[in-house]
Amino acid sequence: MARVSVPELVGRRAELAALAACWSTSDIRLVLVEGDAGVGKTRLVRAFARHCGATVLTGGCLQFEADIPYAPFVEALPHLFTDGIGTAAGDRATEYRKVADAVRAAGERVVLVLEDLHWADAATRDLLLFLHRALAATPVLIVVTCRTDEVPAHHPVAALVAELSRSRHTTRIHLPPLDRAGVAALAAGVLGAAPPDELVDTLMTRAEGNPFFTEELLAAGNTVPRTVREIIVTRMARLSAPAQRLARLASVVGRTVPHDLLAALVPPDDLHVAVRDLVDHGQLVIVEPDAYAFRHALIHEALYRELLPGERRQAHAAVARCLTAHPELAMSQTAELAHHWDAAGEAEPALAAAVLAAAGAFDGHAPATAHAHYERALRRWPDVADAASVTGIDHDTLLERAAEAASLAGHNQRAVELTRQRLAALRDPERVAQAYEQLSYQARSVGNWQLARHASAETVRLLPPDSPARLRVESWQMMLDMLGARYLDAVRHAERILPQAREDAEDLVPRNRALTVLGTAHVMLGHVDDGVGFLARHREFGARTGVPRFVGVGYVNTAESLVWADRHTEALALARDGIERANELGFAIYLLPIVGNAVRALAELSRWDEALDTSADPDDPAADPFNWIFVDLPRAEVLLRRGEPAAAAALLSRAGAVLDGQDDAQYGTELAHLRGRLAGAERRHDEGLAAVRAGLEIALSAQDMWLVARLVATGVWLAAEAGDAATADEMLSAGRSHRASLESRGAVALPRTLRAVSLAEAERGRLGKPDPVAWAAVDGGPDRYLTAYARFREAESLLTAKGSRTRAAELLAAAAATAAELSAAPLAALVTALRERARLVVPGSAPVLGLTAREAEIFFLVGQGKTNAEIAAELFISTKTASVHVSNILRKLGVRSRIQAAALAHRQEQS
Template sequence: MSRRVSVPELIGRRSELAVLAAALTDATAGTGRLVLVEGDAGVGKTRLTQEFADQAARDGATVLSGGCLQLEADIPYAPFEEALRGLPERQALFGGGTDRATVFRRVADVIAAAGRPVVLVLEDLHWADASTRDLFVFLQRALRHAPVLQIGTHRSGEVGGDHPVAGVVAELGRLPHTERLRLPPLDPAETTALARGLLGVEPGGEMVKMLLARAEGNPFFTEELIAAWPARGEVPQTVREVVITRLARLTEGARQLSRLASVIGRTVSHDLLAELAALAALSEADIGGSVRDLIHHGQLVTSGEDGYAFRHALIREAIYADLLPGERRAAHARVARLLAARPTPVAELAHHWDAAGEVDEALRASVLAGASAAAAFAHAEAHAHYERALRRWRAASAPEALTGLDLDTVLERAAAAASIASRNARAVELTRERLALLDPVREPERVAVAYAELAHRAWASADWPLARSANQRALELIPADSPERVAIMAHRMGLAMLQSRHREALRFARELIPVAEAAGDTRSYARGLMVLGISSIGTGQVEDGLAYLRQHLALATETRDPRMLGVNYANHTEALVWVDRAEDALALSREGIARAGEFGFDFYLLLIVGNQVRALAELSRWDEALDTAEDPTDQGADAFTRLPVDQTRADLYLKRGDVAAAAALLAPAAATLAGQDDVQFGTELSALQALMALQEGRWADARAAVREGLRIALGADNQHRAARLVAIGVRVEADAGDDLARADEILAAGEAHLVALTADGVAPLPRTLRSLATARAERTRLATPDPAAWAAVVAIAAHDRHLLGYARFREAEALLLTRGSRQPAVTALAEAAAIAASLGAVPLAEDVRALAERARVALPAATTAPAEEDPDGLTAREVEVLALVALGRTNAEIAAELFISTKTASVHVSNILRKLGLKSRIQAAAVAQRRGL
């Protein structure tokens, strides 16, 4: 059931409020002003004028407000009677026996004498009776030099052509003291802010996209859609009632034409509408008059040189929803036949044939539409078309003859499109449907390839047990002499790489590449290059690995294969982060994000965004990293693909001391990875869970997380992830302060792991060495504090400023505990404090401050307060945004200036208003000015 909702504060409309405020300033000085506020129904005219009038009343103005009524028989002067009802003089104004001129003069005198200044608001002038219109026009002359601001609102969609108010608006709009103020729809950031205010939480990207597509920035429609959520395909009853009631005022021909137009779609050419109307027995005269009636009453607008469009998507949806099922099917069938006789996108035909219930035509068109969308890199759309084809398959008369394809091929096309569109859970289901149809005895090769694809899709939906079993089944089924064996071996090799079995993956790749090259199998050859690149870097052969990755990117660019491109940008950028080339990773990830829009590899998009966030974090650009992580992305994607974004965000939140925010991100990550033994994301999850438990002093939980992570990491070749867990594990014991033996055990396991790898030709990566050096230094905290151990970490920590600050803090602590020279300790503490302040690393800053107090070390004033210590709790980025608000910047302008998304700018502004206890940007600007920003 729909529930009515509203937001306490006005969303957007800052510039419109400023126009009204300026007009009131002029009126206060004795210069009468008129502002005509116009806009579509539901766009917020009443909300704007009410917000302004309330503020004006608080500032001392006298506010008089009335509204015109939509009645069968007009009541003369009704809005003025309502506006003046609180004044004692009203009783004698509109009585009988008084001529109009006298009434008009008396009304003007009463309004002018009501206060200084006066704000007179007349709403819904499109319903104004003739007497009200005449009095309204008279007052513009009579109050021209009085301290009165008059505001009239009307629906622009209902005041046009021969509407009696149209002439009034045109006449008054030419007066020098009049301003016409048209309310535009809310922009995407404002729509998001409205949804946030209604929900009390940040709306998901899927919801925002739906609201933008259907409500198109109309606040009333937006509120009603949210109230009816999650009934996503339905039109809220309140919206339907409004639209159908307005439609009832039109001629029968106009109503019939609107129904036909709603079946065609949001836009329609005149010729097509005329042909369809002729089939429905409407004459040419009826059509012309009906179209004019629909435009006059705001249902349609002209579109292009020879077409029309519904003013709002929801108007079309409401009219369409009012059709009876039989009417709807018959109309779609007529539309489909007309479109089939003219050049028409096959996707449009598929939609109409399907809605008409014409099974055979719908199946044939849907398969063609799927192929067309895939060729245009529109993989999400291709998936939707193939799903429709699958729904119609069994009811079709001869599906294979109609489509030229068998069911297995359609299932595989649907699964492939779903996978690259980041719907891997559905891709797994579709692939399993294939395997239920195929006979491994008669078609072992086809079944083996299906299992190999299932293995990849299972991994991409965080189902490692299924990925492993499917991969094994593919290897069992593929004949030794099969030409498909190359592709199966390529899948096996890729899975080994994804499991961080790098030495094994390299052996597979070196065997496969010459075979794939000889067979002309470009995709398998490219997979070999990718594995050589990633696994070479994983084993420490950095330059060789990067060369292979560049070669792979060149091949992907040449072939324009979306999956190949997506794989490269996802893996290549991550590898650059591994080897401390964060600037290169940042540049390449931004290139990949841009190309994702061109080639539609949605599955890889969030992985690439995740690496962009990691690169920014590694470059100590934490605010940018968190802003980038907030960018809108496809919320319908599998949860697995959000892991790199959310894990990096959680890491930064922990470093900034926001445990609650980190926990909110790690809980769904833990649910996604439960029971998966995932080396890449599972070990990082364990590391973050241990760090979170460590901050909260939950030693048992921290130890359990380290133990679980090491169980996975030490069984693979991923040296830097294993070393990171070793460092965290020893730190947990050092912070707990009571188990040197356990710390030695963890450290010994980590060093033995690296020794075993290096014995097989693996070279340690710099970040591996940093983590193990940190682990050794942490171990000294349980024995004899060793400043030299921490100095060794400092010497190699340049690529990790947070680690550098932490190491300098621990070095100072060790110097003080061993009664070493005091000045080096003071210098180290000061540097640690400066780093913590620059990063906003609150826990580190607090540790430094506590040590300085215990040691009676006076830190420089500039470095004692971390960035978060704002008097109102604003973050450093929020202070930047507040300064731009004070300069009058819009959310879009703030986003451009700070290189963040408009959505993120909107989030910052909302947070600022909440923290400062303010209701408007104007108030925020005043606060910024008082702060000297």
């Protein structure tokens, strides 16, 4: 019998050596093996595993990724998941650490192989990211295969690959198609003899160097089918009838099929004949410990798609019945049953299993998986006569749970739709009121302030005064005040609610919210130490309760508050820790806000490259667009400062799509500020001022000095650029009045507010008499760009006011150095233009005609016709010293008079 495939690895010597090199170094702990379907990723990894001398744990992701979370880890570590996935007690962080410990304990040196990352569900992606970090310092190498042709830019796995690739402990190995020599060697291995050139040409043309396609074409004989599916179907037709039936049945189970499951599905005589036929003909391979796998995923896919609808339903039903009778054969019985009963068209068992699977996934901190199961249950509910009896819950409860899972997974727009469905059917006033409360939260989470406020008002109107839910409802109104930057009002409410919201209460949400508000609002009101103290208490509370939402909110609000308080290093460390915890606990709704805090901290620390690198788009295309603003806005600020207006405009456009018309005090006003900056950079001053005015209309009704001060500074800058003194004064006046009002009520200006105020005052000076002192007072603090900009303007003011040219040159040199270091092209251009206009000699620059820097400066002043006394006044030196310098200059230049020196200076300036 001719070979179907070549056991030896052909044409991959360099890639195998690269894997071996990764294994021999402690620097690389994860390898991404990438390539198209059929290019040989699995074969390469298996060849490496056979010779690496380590304990090898292997598991593969399933194509039914929405149904079975953690599938590759269940396969690789079956002893750890004997009770099913996602059902163990404790939080997900604890479970993840158990997985890491199990991998470490598997052997002295361990290789963990995870196949088909392109099919990974959200929970698998989270656990992989955790293990990559947790095992970085251990003798464990994680090898992951992924089809690059199935991971477009918006694919959830694309963001994970990008995240993993940024680590210095990760390397990527890309498998290209085989070249002609490789194809010839592969054909020789299959045929047992050197292939004729014509055959190699045909193989190269039809298979394009893909090893799997090449082998299948060779096995197909004289005919060359047009598609891989035709190849597989044609070859399958040559097998025995039992083998064909078994292959189709196995394709319904998945890529890997346990022997015991097949034995329970097929009569023993048929099983042995069929399996032997499939193994001998290379359709199945034996995998440890006691299972079979399709030799390639494409075989599995093609066979499954070849099933007729009726055959497919019957096969799924057979598998579902078998797993019902033998639950020990399932990796996750409820999840697999939900999938198989649903595919079989059996509504009642599909509904029951979907509800159970959803609950298990939610308890296991896999909300995205839970949401997928709940959606299946909602779809099947109308098909079941007595669905409530089958599931043990009513339809409203199903909708409520589905909305909560969707929200926690970061799909609040879907949660809004589900809660609105609840409201359309509910009649009990108290349940209606509670549904409105949830709708308000979900609406705010997608940036819909109008709906959030309306739903909150409806909650208050409908809830009975003596309802136990009253405190929770009031706590959400308090949260809306805080989120709307009405900090004084929020603190007043929180101080009343906190004593009532005891930690031993049945509902812990009010206490969670009260601590959040007291911490965040106090920081924004300038009472930083008090605020940070409350935030620390909140994080301790979240850790004690283990509630994912509480923990997530703690990371978001604490990191953000630390940024506003100029404690950027603390904020960055906390945000990075929060990113890891978000993956562990599965609260996707908070991941991007936490990432956004890291981006903002890095941006304000002037670590712009890291800020842009850290900020990735959401890894879930179904995630709420509102989540994008947390990374988009700080990214846009960096891009504007770098002189990339088109890229910044694209981000601002995406933010505007969710913020426009929503009166969002924090992010809407930040968008207005950035739109003003973008318009100013493009000399569209009127449009920029219109954007700032729109933002101020919102900010002036809020209780946040910083929001107003930032907008005023941008508005006055635009007015100065446009020469509009009246508008500058109008905005300054509005800002002063707003600040005075808040200070009279006990608020204190944050340092960033004072920086913005001093910037606005200095910008106003550009419309009158030059004031270098005002610009000297502008200190950017941690913002090195603002400091550099202020030094540029200080130099400009000095030169305009006929001040010290030496000092101006020093200031410009400092500004230029910072602009160059930050790649702040617009600022660098401003500095260069001013220096050239003023014909300043840069300190430390190349000598001019053999003169010292001081002599060169005096030389150009002589060129301007200045007397010794005038030179002395400008440079703050004595007239005698100026005279000595002029004499030395004339001597060095070999000229006899100031007139000759002036002419030479003029020619030098023109050169």
